[in-house]
Amino acid sequence: MRKELIYTARHTVIYSIGNLSTKLIGLVLLPLYTAKLTVENYGQFAILEVTMQFFIMVCGLRLVSGMMRWCSDTEDKKEQGSIIFTSYLAMIALALVLNLIFQPLRSTWSQIFFHTADFNFYFTLLFINVGLEIINSIPMNVLRFRQQSVQYVVLFSLKMLTALSLNIYFIGYAHRGIDGILLSHVCANGLLLLLSIPIIIKNSYYKFRMNSLKQMVQYSLPLVFTAISVQLLSMGDRFILKYYLTYDDVAIYSLAYKIAGVINVFLIQSFTLGFLPVAYRMSGRSDGKAFFIRVHTYFAGLLVVAALLLSLFSREVLALFVRNDAYLAAAAFVPLLAFTFVFKGLQYIYSLGFHYVKKTRYNALIVFGGVILNFLLNFMLIPRWGIWGASISTVISSVALASAFYYYSSKLYPVKYKVHTVGAMLALAGAIVAIQGLVNVHTIALSILVKLALVAVFAVLLFVLRIFSFNELKRLIKTIKPPQ
Numbered sequence: 001m002r003k004e005l006i007y008t009a010r011h012t013v014i015y016s017i018g019n020l021s022t023k024l025i026g027l028v029l030l031p032l033y034t035a036k037l038t039v040e041n042y043g044q045f046a047i048l049e050v051t052m053q054f055f056i057m058v059c060g061l062r063l064v065s066g067m068m069r070w071c072s073d074t075e076d077k078k079e080q081g082s083i084i085f086t087s088y089l090a091m092i093a094l095a096l097v098l099n100l101i102f103q104p105l106r107s108t109w110s111q112i113f114f115h116t117a118d119f120n121f122y123f124t125l126l127f128i129n130v131g132l133e134i135i136n137s138i139p140m141n142v143l144r145f146r147q148q149s150v151q152y153v154v155l156f157s158l159k160m161l162t163a164l165s166l167n168i169y170f171i172g173y174a175h176r177g178i179d180g181i182l183l184s185h186v187c188a189n190g191l192l193l194l195l196s197i198p199i200i201i202k203n204s205y206y207k208f209r210m211n212s213l214k215q216m217v218q219y220s221l222p223l224v225f226t227a228i229s230v231q232l233l234s235m236g237d238r239f240i241l242k243y244y245l246t247y248d249d250v251a252i253y254s255l256a257y258k259i260a261g262v263i264n265v266f267l268i269q270s271f272t273l274g275f276l277p278v279a280y281r282m283s284g285r286s287d288g289k290a291f292f293i294r295v296h297t298y299f300a301g302l303l304v305v306a307a308l309l310l311s312l313f314s315r316e317v318l319a320l321f322v323r324n325d326a327y328l329a330a331a332a333f334v335p336l337l338a339f340t341f342v343f344k345g346l347q348y349i350y351s352l353g354f355h356y357v358k359k360t361r362y363n364a365l366i367v368f369g370g371v372i373l374n375f376l377l378n379f380m381l382i383p384r385w386g387i388w389g390a391s392i393s394t395v396i397s398s399v400a401l402a403s404a405f406y407y408y409s410s411k412l413y414p415v416k417y418k419v420h421t422v423g424a425m426l427a428l429a430g431a432i433v434a435i436q437g438l439v440n441v442h443t444i445a446l447s448i449l450v451k452l453a454l455v456a457v458f459a460v461l462l463f464v465l466r467i468f469s470f471n472e473l474k475r476l477i478k479t480i481k482p483p484q
Contacts, residue, residue, distance in 0.1 A: 029164065029168075030321040030322055031321055031322065031323045032167070032168065032171055032172055033171070034321075034323045034324045034327055035323040035324070036171050036172065036177070037177065037178075039248045039251045039252075039326055039327070040247040040248055041178060041247075042251040042254070042255070043246070043247030043249070043250035043251035043254065044114070044247055045178050045181060046238060046250055046251060046254035047113065047238055047239070047247075047250065048113070048126060048182070050231070050235035050238055052126050053231060053234070053235070054231040054232075054235060055127070055130040056130050056134060057224075057227035057230065058224060058228055058231070059094055059095075059130060059131075059134055060091065060094065061094065061220055061221070061224050062220040062221075062223035062224050062226075062227055063090060063091065063138075063216060064137050064138065064141040065219070065220050065223050066215075066216030066217065066219045067138070067145075067216060068141060068144070068277070068280075069216075069280070069355075070216055070219075071083050071084070072145075072277070072280045072281075077205070078207075079205075080203075080205075081203055081205025082204075082205045082208070082209050082212070083209065084203050084205075085200075085204035085205060085206055085208065086207075086208050086210075086212060087213075087216070088135075088138045088139075088200055088204070090213060091134050091135045091137065092135055095130075095132070095134055095135050098127060098130060098131055098134075099127050099128065099131050102123075102127045103124065103127055106120040106121075106123035106127070107120040109123040110122065110123060121179055122178060122179055125179065125183055125186050126182060128186050129182065129185045129186045129189055132186065132190060132193055133189055135193060136189060136192050136193055136196060138200070139197075139199040139200050140152060140156070142203050143155075143199065144276070144277065145277060146203070147277065149273075149274065152273075155192060155196065158191070158195065159188045159189065159191065162187060162188040163184045163187075166180075166183070166184035166187055166188065167180065167181060167184045170183060219360065220360075222360040222361040222363060222364040223364070224364075225364035225367075225368065226360070226363040226364045226367045229368045229370065232371045232374075232375075233367070236374060236375055236378065237253070237374070237382075237394060238250050238253070238254065240375070240379065240382055240390070241382060241386075241387070244386075245382070245386060248326075251327070252327070252333070253330070253333065253387045253390055253391075255318075255330040256314075256330035256333035256334050256337055256387075256391075257337055259310065259330065259334050260310060260341055261341070262310060263303060263307060263338060263342070263345075264341050264344065266306075267306055268303075268344060268345045268348065272348055276352075279292075279352055279355075279356075280355075280356075283352075283355075284356075292349070292415050292417075293415060293416065293417055293418065295349070296346075296349050296418065296422075297417075297421060297422070299345060299349065300345070300346060300421075300422040301422075301425060301468065303341065303342040303346075304342055304422070304426055304429050305429075306338075307338040307341065307342050307429065308429040308432060308433065308455065310334060310335075310338040311334060311335035311433045312432075312433065312436055312451040312455065313448075313451060314331045314334035314338075315331035316444070316447075316448065318330060333387055333388070336391040336392065336394070336395050337391055337394060337395075339429075340394050340395050340398045342426065343395075343398035343399055344398055344402075346402045346405075346422070347401050347402045347405050349417075350405035350409050350410075351363050351366075351405045351409065353405075353409030353410065353413035354409055354412065356413050357412050357413055359412060362409070362412075366404045366405055366408065367401065369404065370397050370401040370404070373397050373400055374393055374394070377389075377392070377393035377396055377397065378393045381393050421467060421468070424465070424467040425467055428458060428461055428462065428465070429458060432454050432455075432457065435454065436450070436451060436454055
């Protein structure tokens with residue numbers, strides 16, 4: 001089990017490096033966006049961005065999950081190769097169908113979003129980018145399956161650096177605005193498509209398996225509904241904010257969500273990339289559940305610490321990167337959204353129980369229930385409390401989803417996770433953030449010192465209150481310590 005823990009940690013760190021490049025690029029671009037785009041323009045881009053992510057998740061049919069699951073069930077290289085080849089051809093077909101259907105309707109999409117057909121080029125680029133993304137998902141997930149995390153990070157970083165360079169050119173020098181951002185993504189994904197062709201050639205066995213494709217689609221289809229629900233959870237509040245308020249409010253909320261999303265990009269996504277192949281292997285082993293308990297405790301602790309740090313230093317981070325003081329209002333909403341991502345990370349661990357027993361339809365049902373709850377809360381709270389209403393709705397929905405995943409997955413694949421320990425860590429971190437909110441310090445240097453002192457208090461109280469024991473700390477050190 002120690003070997004698997006080290007493997008998960010090592011690959012999580014490697015994937016984190018790649019995902020860190022994404023977040024750093026996003027932060028590097030923030031001064032450019034906030035200097036060249038008005039708050040309203042940034043709000044418009046935020047809507048387009050979540051719409052693009054929605055189409056990527058839905059139109060890909062989550063076939064990559066089926067591909068990895070079916071490849072995991074066999075050691076035969078030719079069988080694995082034919083599954084990869086079949087999945088790649090299916091994704092190309094999906095990308096073509098998507099663009100054949102939606103490209104002729106781009107003016108209609110422009111009317112829906114902006115009440116004018118003048119922005120139809122936005123949607124031309126958006127649907128091309130969606131097609132490229134879903135095709136590229138196959139070779140990138142082949143690298144995950146083959147445990148080639150370094151090559152994954154190299155390709156991913158090249159894509160992001162290309163997007164960064166083109167963003168700087170199109171927005172800073174060519175003054176292209178939102179269409180410049182979208183065009184940058186299209187070019188970066190086009191480059192990745194070319195660079196990833198050797199991966200497909202090397203790992204494919206040129207035999208199309210229609211029966212396997214049907215089985216993978218049957219397995220993955222419930223995950224499509226899960227993906228739809230997840231995206232509605234992520235983007236629905238943006239549209240409801242726009243309905244009741246303005247693009248300026250959408251921009252402030254989206255920026256706060258982006259800052260809090262550091263946890264998602266750097267920790268949760270990196271963890272899921274490295275953990276899933278290990279989780280599938282461990283789910284059938286006798287020591288698998290003990291392994292999952294340890295991973296749950298350590299990962300949850302890491303998420304709580306990250307949420308605490310972001311909550312305390314959100315204003316300093318924003319002040320460092322934004323060039324328009326109007327955007328600083330986003331700092332107030334970061335703490336609630338940061339702790340939301342703690343529950344999102346827990347949701348992922350609990351939801352894997354359904355994957356282990358191949359009953360993914362439960363994922364779809366639970367997340368769909370979360371969407372209904374989230375939308376009801378948003379329609380109730382946003383008219384009353386504006387952005388605060390959206391933030392509170394997001395937190396409540398995330399807690400409810402994590403609880404539902406834990407309760408129902410434990411019936412099919414019971415694991416005695418240390419939920420009380422995680423709850424205690426969350427309560428202590430929340431109390432620290434609340435105390436910081438009561439302290440009124442006017443100088444930046446003193447404010448940073450006070451916040452660092454509060455972080456130290458949190459660390460000490462973890463052991464004083466016996467939330468985290470010294471024995472657990474020793475076990476953690478022993479796990480990550482290189483063998484002699």
